[in-house]
Amino acid sequence: MSKRSLPFGCWPSPITATDVARHEGAPNWPVALGEEVWWAEPRPSESGRVALCRTRLDDPAGGTETVLPAPWNARSRVHEYGGRSYALLPGRAGAAVVFSEFGDQRLYLFDPAAGAAPHPLTPDPAMPGALRYIEPVVSPDGAGVLCIREEHTEGDGPEAVRRAIVSVPLDGSAATDPAAVRVVAADHHFLACPRLSPDGGRLSWIGWDHPDMPWDSTELRVADLRDGRATGARTVAGGAGQSVVQAEWGDAATLYCVTDPDGWWNPHRITLDADGAVASGPDSLVGVRREEFGGPLWQLGACWAVPLPDGRLAAVHGTAATRLGLLSPDTGEVADVDTPHTEWSPKLALAGADGGTVVGIAAAPDRPVAPVAVDLADGSWRTLSAGGTESAPFAAFLPRPEARVFTGVGGREVHANLYPPHHPEVTGPAGERAPYVVWVHGGPTSRTPMIYDQEVAYFTSRGIGVVEVNYGGSTGFGRAYRERLRGGWGVVDVEDSVSVAQGLVAEGLADPARLAIRGGSAGGFTSAAALAFSDVFRCAAIQFPIVDLAGWRTGETHDFESHYPESIVGPWPSARDVYERNSPVDHAEDVTAPFVLLQGLEDEICPPVQCERFLSRIRGRGVPHAYLTFEGEQHGFRREDTIRTALEAELSLYAQVFGFETDVPRVELRP
Incomplete structure (x- = not known):
């Protein structure tokens, strides 16, 4: 059929501004606990709040559920840009969640199976929204979470802010007793990526100071955890002119980090000795590969690479576009997962009872942004959200x-x-x-x-x-x-x-x-x-x-x-x-x-x-x-x-x- 000719700008389109507005934003920040996969989802029609949704990998019907009801808004204001504002932990029947509520910036605990509303875990500050929390990580004993706290003081100017990695008990005691929130580490003006070693004995994090931005110069720090506090902190990667944007523990003595000493954000490996000193590294896993395995830390909680149970790493990589690859640390080979997606966000998580599924946020020019699960056993994939249909609107x-x-x-x-x-x-x-x-x-x-x-x-x-x-x-x-x-x-x-x-x-x-x-x-x-x-x-x-x-x-x-x-x-x-x-x-x-x-x-x-x-x-x-x-x-x-x-x-x-x-x-x- 031949096309009719009309002046540019006034072609009849079925796409209205209302259509765009109702679908503005995208699913974000997947987190998994066993077979349960959760993600954050913006809701423009609900005053712009961020809801939390979930599904189960073992649910053949693939149903999704909005877990966090309105008007709750899972959004942190740390750095004003926020990031991953929640973490999962075992609940009465399935996962419970610790999340940052946008309205007052306190941390809350919510167990959907308990039949009760979320209850606060952190104190109500004297100044509204003065205490903000992000990147929660559940402690090995399950009794609390470690996270970054941003404290706004009454000083003048934008720099009247302090940040620390703190521990927050899950029993709710800190909601009325601020002293129950304990400072674990505070050595840089900006902090990111707190990670506990698998044995719970060490803590790693990324830090930087003014005037640097996180894509300029950052340091990867490691400390021993003793009586709930970081001791003997040392820099194991980064420094002037180098940007470390993520670090993850492979085992109690191995850290994988994404940094750019050669001008490209590439994955590196650091091996620590028994005393926590650097035994070797940081050594690039891919040589000098002229593509990015990392990006700018505008939001906290980004995850470009995640260690897999078999010793490989799932990694988002590319130049202008990004792909999901499986990286072998021993050979440096990267085998890309075969999916039709041309863009993967730096938001990976492991799911499944054996960690055999990688979940990420992916899209293509003809596929809306959606949470996607990839089965590592056979390479099959599926979209998890109801909005990520095969046929794009x-x-x-x-x-x-x-x-x-x-x-x-x-x-x-x-x-x-x-x-x-x-x-x-x-x-x-x-x-x-x-x-x-x-x-x-x-x-x-x-x-x-x-x-x-x-x-x-x-x-x-x-x-x-x-x-x-x-x-x-x-x-x-x-x-x-x-x-x-x-x-x-x-x-x-x-x-x-x-x-x-x-x-x-x-x-x-x-x-x-x-x-x-x-x-x-x-x-x-x-x-x-x-x-x-x-x-x-x-x-x-x-x-x-x-x-x-x-x-x-x-x-x-x-x-x-x-x-x-x-x-x-x-x-x-x-x-x-x-x-x-x-x-x-x-x-x-x-x-x-x-x-x-x-x-x-x-x-x-x-x-x-x-x-x-x-x-x-x-x-x-x-x-x-x-x-x-x-x-x-x-x-x-x-x-x-x-x-x-x-x-x-x-x-x-x-x-x-x-x-x-x-x-x-x-x-x-x-x-």
């Missing part, structure tokens, strides 16, 4: 993505994911080029995977192309690529975004008069900077952005990122001129293109004051724009109505600027 309207490498300034490579407009029944007018939107990921030390994304399809099914830019500074391509951004944030990212847009124009794919840019957080910074420092983009959708680097460096963000600009902008205050030269707020007079600005009013990472300062310098200058704010939203939008409103406002912006008709509510652009 709106399958016929999904774009046909392509991984691309463009040429940037000075001939450098710029990686990107290209999603051309696609509709099963419609095409654009002959000889007409499509409008394109450059999507810029947050971080900026992060990357955008090429997976099923209804938000992308919302635009491409209407005749608007999307290209996601993994600009210099992104992860997934080695340390040298991610360090391109050192001292160049606001320059390299903008140049690479412009280069990709111009590359599409040069290929005859994109209309140079209908190019837009959009991004959130650090991507919002790049989008705003692109309007100020280039004339390529005709409009921008800017979400919860950084726009004032100096303000962000001097107290207008949270502790975790308060020194981040030291590496990607320059040392403060000696590089003040660079901060001002690269900040959109200091060049507001150069912004002439229309934009929509979208901001959560409870955002502690990129607070509204940044947007308000930017707008104060824009208003009255004749630049059409809209500023939409959302009560109850933090960094990143989680609620169905917010996501829908933001998406429709973005489409309305493009329709008005690019000159096509759309049926979404018109956002008013005022000068």
Whole structure:
């Protein structure tokens, strides 16, 4: 059947903003106890809470259950980005769970079979949410959990924070007696990945301090556990210019860690002697393999590699895309599991009575993100959640993505994911080029995977192309690529975004008069900077952005990122001129293109004051724009109505600027 021709941008699409909003977010953080597998699941329609769901591997029907009822919200605010907020332990009939409740940030114990509501394990702090917990690990005797505690004090500035690895008893005594929570270790400002050796005699963890970020320099520490406290702590891997992002015990004397002394996050082995000193290592298990077995620790609890009962490791690895492989430590050989998934998240767990099943979070361009179980005995796999069906929603309207490498300034490579407009029944007018939107990921030390994304399809099914830019500074391509951004944030990212847009124009794919840019957080910074420092983009959708680097460096963000600009902008205050030269707020007079600005009013990472300062310098200058704010939203939008409103406002912006008709509510652009 021949396709009919319609102008780009107004193709009829069955994918609505409500569809996108209801499916925003993805299953996350699988944890297993025997045959039970649990995972976290965002619920935009339930005020954006995070529910806990479960299934059983030995259930032939494959049924799933929402275990944690509304309004409970299993989400930690440690580092504001959170991470794995729960752990499983034996309950009356099946697993019970220890989890961090978003509302007050206390730890709670919940046994679904007990017929009672969750009850608190940690004290109610004097300041709301001042004590936060993450990465719980059940102690060998089952009497408590070890976890990272973040304590917010009454001091000034974002750094009025202390962190420690603490033990919390499961009998509930600490809920009324704060002294029952005992400090186990506290030797760095930032802590991650607490792990107990199989015999319970040693504890390992990762630590780092300002001004480093966890992808810059971290240390892997090991200590003996005596009377519930870490003693004799020593560094066994990492240090200046090396980033350890995960460590797991193989046995009481063997630690496997993911670190990058050769510029790539590769798996290494450390052997300890009887006294806990390093007998050998860290030795790479794969030589110098030019691909990543690790990534940035934006959230705590990530797991790229997990030791298997047979001595191998299950490992997520790759460059732009990731696969699940089985690594033999003795030979360095990696045998990839045969599944159709092209992206595996760093969230692995072992399940089954004998640990013979690997559970992870996986996706592909035509498969929604879902928990997936792989049977190591025969290599078979299955999707565990009800939403991860074989046939993706709106399958016929999904774009046909392509991984691309463009040429940037000075001939450098710029990686990107290209999603051309696609509709099963419609095409654009002959000889007409499509409008394109450059999507810029947050971080900026992060990357955008090429997976099923209804938000992308919302635009491409209407005749608007999307290209996601993994600009210099992104992860997934080695340390040298991610360090391109050192001292160049606001320059390299903008140049690479412009280069990709111009590359599409040069290929005859994109209309140079209908190019837009959009991004959130650090991507919002790049989008705003692109309007100020280039004339390529005709409009921008800017979400919860950084726009004032100096303000962000001097107290207008949270502790975790308060020194981040030291590496990607320059040392403060000696590089003040660079901060001002690269900040959109200091060049507001150069912004002439229309934009929509979208901001959560409870955002502690990129607070509204940044947007308000930017707008104060824009208003009255004749630049059409809209500023939409959302009560109850933090960094990143989680609620169905917010996501829908933001998406429709973005489409309305493009329709008005690019000159096509759309049926979404018109956002008013005022000068």
